[in-house]
Each structure stands twice: as structure tokens, then as C-alpha cells.
Amino acid sequence: LSKTIDVLKGACVPYLVLGKGSNLLVADDLPEMVAISLKRASVEAESTEAGGRVQVRAGAGTALSKLMRMCLNQGLTGLEFLVGIPGSLGGAVMMNAGTKHGKISDVLEHVTMMTEKGEVRITRMNIKFSYRKTHLPVEGVVWDATLHAEKEEKKIVRKRMLDILRERKIRQPEPTRTAGSVFKNPPGDYAGRLIEQAGLKGKVLGGAKISEKHANWIVTTHGAKASDVYGLLKLVQNTVEDKLGIKLEPEIKLIGFE
Numbered sequence: 001l002s003k004t005i006d007v008l009k010g011a012c013v014p015y016l017v018l019g020k021g022s023n024l025l026v027a028d029d030l031p032e033m034v035a036i037s038l039k040r041a042s043v044e045a046e047s048t049e050a051g052g053r054v055q056v057r058a059g060a061g062t063a064l065s066k067l068m069r070m071c072l073n074q075g076l077t078g079l080e081f082l083v084g085i086p087g088s089l090g091g092a093v094m095m096n097a098g099t100k101h102g103k104i105s106d107v108l109e110h111v112t113m114m115t116e117k118g119e120v121r122i123t124r125m126n127i128k129f130s131y132r133k134t135h136l137p138v139e140g141v142v143w144d145a146t147l148h149a150e151k152e153e154k155k156i157v158r159k160r161m162l163d164i165l166r167e168r169k170i171r172q173p174e175p176t177r178t179a180g181s182v183f184k185n186p187p188g189d190y191a192g193r194l195i196e197q198a199g200l201k202g203k204v205l206g207g208a209k210i211s212e213k214h215a216n217w218i219v220t221t222h223g224a225k226a227s228d229v230y231g232l233l234k235l236v237q238n239t240v241e242d243k244l245g246i247k248l249e250p251e252i253k254l255i256g257f258e
């Protein structure tokens with residue numbers, strides 16, 4: 001992987017690191033580029049315990065759902081906030097993924113990065129975090145991540161996860177082709193509330209629609225184009241800014257649009 005990055009960088013070939021793609025909007029006419037996926041790279045999730053503290057280490061390609069199953073089976077608490085997020089650990093690290101129940105920056109201890117110069121271990125004191133963004137001091141591919149957790153009775157971990165899943169089900173649209181929340185919440189407010197106030201709930205453009213259930217979600221029907229979603233995103237951004245004076249910033253990653 002390190003050599004691949006070196007070759008790509010040396011030849012100025014653009015590359016995209018893919019997690020599970022759950023936070024990406026990729027242009028219909030994306031110019032050719034290399035995609036790096038760690039889906040099949042095997043760093044098995046494992047936990048180690050020392051002095052009551054538990055460290056959970058897993059490969060970046062590990063699905064969060066798999067990590068949640070491990071926490072449930074081993075009675076580990078502290079990571080339940082990730083339950084129901086359809087990404088990989090690498091994507092969650094890069095996005096500082098989370099909910100009101102917690103976020104990656106609360107639990108990340110260190111990451112191993114693959115760079116063109118080889119493997120680099122980065123501890124949390126050298127990582128900066130902001131809302132839905134992790135700023136790593138080197139460029140490359142997250143290879144694995146270590147999070148901290150605590151021991152807990154399995155039935156308590158299970159209840160916490162089920163409560164969060166239930167809450168998500170009530171709040172979020174039915175599973176459909178979507179990238180979840182489109183915009184970051186501006187300080188002190190909610191993007192969904194502003195979009196609704198701007199009168200855009202239910203707005204349709206081609207195969208894309210502002211969800212009736214949660215206005216910060218764009219849902220799509222079969223055959224929708226990325227350009228439909230992008231057009232709707234721009235419409236929301238412009239309308240909310242014109243009507244309410246707030247510029248919403250996309251949370252989803254736009255690949256090949258700007």
C-alpha cells in the first residue's frame with residue numbers, strides 16, 4: 001500500500017480512499033482516478049485489557065457493525081454511539097463520526113497511517129478534531145485505529161445499543177439510497193430545522209428528494225443521478241442563505257464536483 005501511494009503521488013495520479021462510501025456523493029462523470037479500498041485488508045478486530053482499561057484495535061476497513069458485534073459479545077461499553085452508522089472504522093475516524101451520544105474524538109487513542117514513506121503511528125495528542133472532521137498531521141491511508149472502551153455487563157451494552165437503534169429508527173427516514181445528513185449543523189442550530197423553515201421539505205429534483213421525515217436527508221429513487229442530488233444540495237444551500245442568511249456547509253464528501 002505504501003509503495004502504491006508512493007507511485008501514485010510520484011506520477012501525480014489522483015486517488016480516492018474508499019471506506020464503505022456511505023458519506024460520498026460521486027459525480028456521474030467522474031474523471032478516471034484510482035480508488036483504494038481496504039475492504040479486504042485483514043486486520044482483525046481485537047481487544048486487550050490492562051488495569052481496567054480496554055483497548056479495541058481494528059483495521060480501517062472493518063465495518064462499524066462488525067465492531068459493534070464484537071463490543072456486544074465481549075461486554076465492552078463506550079462505543080455504542082457508533083451503532084447504526086453504516087460506515088467503516090477508517091471512514092468514521094476521518095469523519096470524526098458520531099451522534100449526540102459521542103464521537104470518535106472521545107475514544108480514539110491512536111491510528112496507524114500508511115504513507116508513501118511507510119507506516120506511521122499517530123497518537124491522539126497529535127491529532128486535531130473538529131465537527132465531523134479529523135485533521136491528521138500526515139497524508140495517507142488510515143490502516144488501523146485503536147479506541148478505548150470499558151468492561152460492562154453484556155445485557156447493559158445490549159440495552160444501550162438497542163435504545164440508540166430505536167431512537168435512530170424514529171428519527172431517520174427508512175433505509176434507502178442516501179448519504180445520511182447532507183449538511184453539518186451550524187453552531188447552535190440544526191440544518192434540518194433551517195431547511196424545513198426555508199420551506200424545502202419534500203422538494204424534488206429529478207430522482208432526488210428532501211426527505212419528508214428529516215429535512216437534512218436527501219433520499220433518492222431508483223435511477224437518480226448524482227447531479228440530481230448535487231442540484232438539490234445547491235438549491236438548499238442557496239435558498240437557506242437567501243431566506244435565513246446562513247450558509248450551510250456540506251457534511252457529505254463531494255467527489256468530482258468542484
Ligand SMILES: Cc1cc2nc3c(=O)[nH]c(=O)nc-3n(C[C@H](O)[C@H](O)[C@H](O)COP(=O)(O)OP(=O)(O)OC[C@H]3O[C@@H](n4cnc5c(N)ncnc54)[C@H](O)[C@@H]3O)c2cc1C
Pocket residue numbers: 016017018019020021022023024038060061084085086087088089090091092093094095096097098099140141142143178179180181253
Ligand atoms: C443512513 C446513514 C446514516 C448515517 N448516520 C450517521 C451518523 O449518525 N453520524 C455520522 O457521523 N455519520 C453518519 N452517516 C455518514 C457516514 O456513515 C459516516 O460519515 C461514516 O463514518 C463514513 O464511513 P465510510 O466508511 O462509509 O466512509 P466513506 O464515505 O467511504 O469516506 C468518507 C471519507 O473518509 C475517507 N476515508 C475512508 N476510509 C479511509 C481510510 N482508511 N483512510 C483515509 N481516508 C479514508 C474518504 O476518502 C472520505 O473522504 C450516515 C450515513 C448514512 C448513509
